[in-house]
Amino acid sequence: MSAPTERVTIKDVAAAAGVSKGAVSLAFNHKPGVSEATRERIFAVARELGWAPNSSARSLSRQSVDAIGLAICRPARLLGLEPFYMEFISGIESVLAERSCSLLLRLVGSLEEEIHLQQRWWRERQVGGSVLVDFHQDDPRLDPLGGIGLPAVAVGHPSLTGGLPSVWTDDATAVAEAVRYLVALGHRRIARVGGPAGLGHSAIRAAAFERTMADLGLDGGLHLETGFSGEEGARATRSLLLASERPTAIVYDNDIMAVAGLGVAAEMGVAVPDELSLLAWDDSQLCRLTHPTLSAMSHDVHGFGAQVARMLFDVIAGQDVPSRPVTTPSLVPRASTAPAPPAG
């Protein structure tokens, strides 16, 4: 016995206000064609009846959708720990809210799954456009999604996103800053614990790391790839610290792995920062909660998301949008980095 759910439609409002459907539509969309008096009467009636235009009907008629899609392809257990995404989403939403647009979120298990999902979303017109994240080198999504006309904004360096309008952070420059900072502190054996090599931005950071180290005349070969999880960060750190010539500084690709690294150092009795400096990436609140607090490469993830959303709206509006970087991550030194221990 579900409630009758008295559906109020535009017709009811029109009847109650003594005008035609068309007039109600004009009034609600703030278009000319109705007098101020009529408009107000219509609004009053609509409020009284608790009416709001049915979004399916509006979409159908207008041939447009007020929703955008975001599919994230990482295990949920990992995502929960990545402060990045929620912050990023919140940035997107800050822009969506202004335009009363909604975010369709989906966690997918593979890029193939994402391809199918995005195709479906677009064919069924469930979304007006999509945000694509986590680009790989030769990303398999580019071909299938490039051709179908889906308006999209890519998050990632233009070298990865195959001509899609993109927003990215200049990770190469940030990596260089991180390395130079550690070198200035006297570190010579610097390691890096990165994300999966297939992931575009990990590769970019890896390359920048090697290059910067080489430029400074140091050995840049000391970097490990992980799957971004804390556990893998811990394992990587453990193996680095067990090496015969262990590094005096480690740069991580996210906060979680840095926290894990800190745990491993403590477990192995390696003093941070006296014997080992650690540098995190993203700089979530987590970095301020550990002891010692974690130095980090910090950036405005919220603003990043907002920028992406704004650009997507432009793309949907049919504008020709140039790719552009957002502000480069910058170093926030805290207690986990210190001058290198005297060579021993």
Add this chain to the structure above:
Amino acid sequence: MSAPTERVTIKDVAAAAGVSKGAVSLAFNHKPGVSEATRERIFAVARELGWAPNSSARSLSRQSVDAIGLAICRPARLLGLEPFYMEFISGIESVLAERSCSLLLRLVGSLEEEIHLQQRWWRERQVGGSVLVDFHQDDPRLDPLGGIGLPAVAVGHPSLTGGLPSVWTDDATAVAEAVRYLVALGHRRIARVGGPAGLGHSAIRAAAFERTMADLGLDGGLHLETGFSGEEGARATRSLLLASERPTAIVYDNDIMAVAGLGVAAEMGVAVPDELSLLAWDDSQLCRLTHPTLSAMSHDVHGFGAQVARMLFDVIAGQDVPSRPVTTPSLVPRASTAPAPPAG
């Protein structure tokens, strides 16, 4: 010069297959009325043309929507660190995906905002129903949302959710288990760092904490309220450890605050677990990354989300759904809890 975007509609498919719109609709919805041969021909044509039914049109016609809403009212910075939500969402989505239903996610700044949002979502039929989370005592959402016919499932103890079908974890029992465990280890001065008192489940845990302590003849007054953030967890821990008679064990309301507590203990030179035992809540991966690793009250958040989604579908289907608990969190002892130090 946006692409012409040749919109393929059911009419095109019908024409190409040499049948009527109706036949295509029947075929695609797996309803009787078309022969097997025709059905296959229609599918072949649809695949070739890359057609999928327009979701707005379908919603409009069917008077139903294949999306559900979730609004979360916590600061984004905090959410990112709460592994709970992503895991919860992923649980919801595991069920939605089976029914090709989408999740509309919104981060809101206040419960008032959520009320407006949910009302709009429902009036505009953007969602078929909603998941309501983070119930407060005398929650302001109950009145405005109860009356409008929005199908909803509440996450929270029935005492908080005003007659809405609910799913909840038996926090009271879990708190009791936590306390008894610590007491069994010899702890007598046990503190609790909880969430905001207004939040229903915090209140329930607080009450259960006091009651259990009282039952055991101990002082249950030692609990602090926070806003769930790591920083507040750190502050609370600091104040507890500075007290004249400091606790020998602390129970936290989430993982992040426990991690922060661990940081504070280290900073103050209080040995964990020798001088102080810490117990986290939720048991995300984070608990295994610190040193020492964190004992925690663990539960299946993914399954929790799935359960909620399943129930919401039943509600939307018009069934009369009984509220029910999911499995009670259970203790996972790790390295942060140990026998109480000898009284001194």
Add this chain to the structure above:
DNA sequence: AGCCCCTGATGAACCGGTAAAGCTCCGATG
């Protein structure tokens, strides 16, 4: 007075599906 134009409104067509009623043909039945 006759004409034009502008404002404020109406009515019908349309968006792309679904659903129910209607129509055809065919084999089975009395």
Add this chain to the structure above:
DNA sequence: CATCGGAGCTTTACCGGTTCATCAGGGGCT
């Protein structure tokens, strides 16, 4: 052999909006 029933489609009427052509009425101009 007329009749009935059902399988297999088609037709048509919605769903609840938007949009556009049309129209009535009133004021200003010649």
